[in-house]
Amino acid sequence: MRTLVFIPAWNEEASIAGVIGDVRRALPQAEVLVIDDGSADATAARAREAGALVASLPFNQGLGAALQTGYLYAMREGHDFCAHLDADGQHPADEVARLLEEVFADRADLVIGSRYFAGGEGQGEGAPGSDEYKPTISRRIGTSVFRFFLTLATRQRFTDTTSGMRAANRRVMALFSEHYSPDFAEIESLQLAVRQGLRVEEVPVRMLQRADGSSFLTPLRSAFFIFKGMIVLLVGQFRPRPPESGEGPGQVPPEPGDAGPIGKRVEAER
Amino acid sequence: MNGLLLAAQSPKVHLTPQARILAAAIAVAFMAMILELIRRDRLQERYSVVWFVAGLGMLAGAAFPGLLGLVADAMGVRNTNVALFSIVLLLLLGLALNFSVIMSRQAAQITRLAQERAIERAREQAGGGRNGEGASAQPAERDPA
Numbered sequence: 001m002r003t004l005v006f007i008p009a010w011n012e013e014a015s016i017a018g019v020i021g022d023v024r025r026a027l028p029q030a031e032v033l034v035i036d037d038g039s040a041d042a043t044a045a046r047a048r049e050a051g052a053l054v055a056s057l058p059f060n061q062g063l064g065a066a067l068q069t070g071y072l073y074a075m076r077e078g079h080d081f082c083a084h085l086d087a088d089g090q091h092p093a094d095e096v097a098r099l100l101e102e103v104f105a106d107r108a109d110l111v112i113g114s115r116y117f118a119g120g121e122g123q124g125e126g127a128p129g130s131d132e133y134k135p136t137i138s139r140r141i142g143t144s145v146f147r148f149f150l151t152l153a154t155r156q157r158f159t160d161t162t163s164g165m166r167a168a169n170r171r172v173m174a175l176f177s178e179h180y181s182p183d184f185a186e187i188e189s190l191q192l193a194v195r196q197g198l199r200v201e202e203v204p205v206r207m208l209q210r211a212d213g214s215s216f217l218t219p220l221r222s223a224f225f226i227f228k229g230m231i232v233l234l235v236g237q238f239r240p241r242p243p244e245s246g247e248g249p250g251q252v253p254p255e256p257g258d259a260g261p262i263g264k265r266v267e268a269e270r
Numbered sequence: 271m272n273g274l275l276l277a278a279q280s281p282k283v284h285l286t287p288q289a290r291i292l293a294a295a296i297a298v299a300f301m302a303m304i305l306e307l308i309r310r311d312r313l314q315e316r317y318s319v320v321w322f323v324a325g326l327g328m329l330a331g332a333a334f335p336g337l338l339g340l341v342a343d344a345m346g347v348r349n350t351n352v353a354l355f356s357i358v359l360l361l362l363l364g365l366a367l368n369f370s371v372i373m374s375r376q377a378a379q380i381t382r383l384a385q386e387r388a389i390e391r392a393r394e395q396a397g398g399g400r401n402g403e404g405a406s407a408q409p410a411e412r413d414p415a
Contacts, residue, residue, distance in 0.1 A: 033392060048395070055392035057384045069385040073392060182381060 003030040003100065004079040006070030008063055008164075009087035010037040013046050016087050020050040023085070026093035027100070033073055034087070037066040043087075063164075064185030072177040075170070083167035091165045095205040099167035108201035110172045110193050112158070113165035115207040116143070138222040145226050146187055149233050154194040159202060162186045171198060184232040191236045285335045297328035317372075320365065 005023050009016050016034065023032050034047035038060035047054045055069055067084060074082040083100050085091035095113055102111040146161040164186065168176070175196055181188040193200050285293075304321045307313035331338055342353035 035388065053392045053395050055388035057388045059384065061381055061384055065381045065385065068381075069388050072385055073389050076389065077393075182377075 001081070001104075002077075002079045003027065004033055004070070004074040004077070004082040005030045005093075005096065006033040006035055006067075006073070006082065006084045007047075007052070007087045008035045008037060008066035008070065008084065009039065009043050009047065010060060010063075010066070011039045011041050011043060012087040013039070013041040013043045015089040016043050017046045017050040019085070019087055019089055019091075019093075020047060020052045022093040023096065024051060026097045030083075031079070033070060035066045035069045037061060037063070062182055062185075064180055064182040067185055068176060068180040068182075071168070071173045071180065075173040075177045079170075079173075081167065081169055082173060084164065086164045090207050092206060092208065095207075096165060096167065098205065099165065099203055102201060102203060103167045103169045106169075107199075109169050109198040110190075110200045111167045112160065112163050112190070112200065112202045113205035113207075114158075114160035114163055114202040115205060116159040138219050142222050142226050142229075146229055146233075149230055150187060150190060153191050153233050153237055156194055156200065158190060161190060165205060165207075181232065184229055187229055188232050188236050191233060192239075195236075195239075195241060290332050290335065293332035294329060297325050297332060300328065301325035320368075324361070 005027055007016070007019060007023070012019075020032055020034065023030065032052040034044070034052045034054045036044040036047065036054055036056040038057050044054045044056050055073060057066065057069065070082065070084055081100060081103050083096050085093070085096050091113070099111045099113050102108050143160070143162065147158055150158050150161050172193060175193065175198070176189060179192060181192075190200060301322060304313065304318050304325065308315055308318055338350050338354060341357070342348075342350040345353050345356075347353040347356070
């Protein structure tokens with residue numbers, strides 16, 4: 001059983017070594033791949049020094065393309081499972097390990113680490129979900145808008161649609177390595193996975209305040225970001241499904257009685 | 271009272287001979303330019319067809335000004351200028367969209383190319399002497415070196 005943990009990084013020379021060290025400590029058996037998205041600084045060199053493999057994109061291609069590179073690598077190299085996390089130190093590797101447990105146990109095909117979702121199983125020790133992470137206002141608005149529309153589109157409740165901490169198995173790799181929107185990676189990929197009949201699950205995780213650098217979202221940009229995201233979601237609903245698909249149209253609003261653990265939705269597929 | 275009759279006769283569009291000659295010359299020059307671009311490998315044939323059609327359209331308009339009047343009547347537009355501009359505008363819109371489609375396809379191709387290259391580099395690194403605990407995590411190495 002081989003696992004790949006990949007980290008998309010763009011100009012993260014300050015934090016990348018720490019993140020790699022954290023992953024290697026928490027997941028010693030996993031292979032670590034840094035996808036250097038055309039960084040202008042020493043990100044690739046730092047990552048190599050820290051013992052990670054580095055896939056350097058020759059020029060900056062954006063987060064979606066970087067993530068897809070990771071899925072493609074995992075697929076090609078025959079990894080059974082993969083996970084990814086952000087390079088800025090927001091995501092503790094121990095939490096990534098918890099996400100991986102879910103796919104190891106085959107409870108889901110794709111697992112999302114949610115910083116908002118406080119319900120569910122993890123309430124006991126440490127109470128993940130209620131945490132050090134404090135989102136900015138524009139981030140919070142954007143998140144709730146996307147949450148609403150993604151829920152509408154997928155009929156499954158998602159709390160942290162833009163989370164960059166995920167774990168996946170080979171079925172997801174096969175899908176994402178071929179179909180991954182370069183522009184709106186996080187949200188559209190969720191929609192795609194659900195439409196494809198994959199089991200997508202959210203797990204509450206603890207996230208840290210970003211160590212360094214600030215979010216790219218100014219109010220104007222986030223308004224544009226939200227608008228763009230809504231268009232992407234709308235179009236995604238009409239996109240033809242790639243071949244080996246599941247069934248069922250996705251246009252009905254969420255079912256009220258969809259009880260059970262949030263985000264759990266075992267499709268009849270497979 | 272004039273519709274049917276006017277559609278049959280041409281002189282609804284008034285072009286002076288100078289204007290017609292000028293339009294024809296521009297159309298010919300335009301197509302010559304397209305040819306030249308192809309000849310110098312600056313333009314690929316598959317993207318040139320549409321421009322030739324545009325050039326031919328210009329030429330036809332110059333040679334038979336009555337055509338435009340017919341088209342305007344068919345569209346139900348009284349003013350032939352409006353008809354002309356609407357048609358050209360729509361064509362340009364279609365062309366621009368066509369280019370966006372081509373651009374998107376090429377962007378996707380470039381992205382995939384970059385990804386393949388990146389993966390290749392990571393593989394080289396994995397194959398070439400990398401040691402440490404990470405290396406033991408990947409027993410299934412491609413080349414048994």
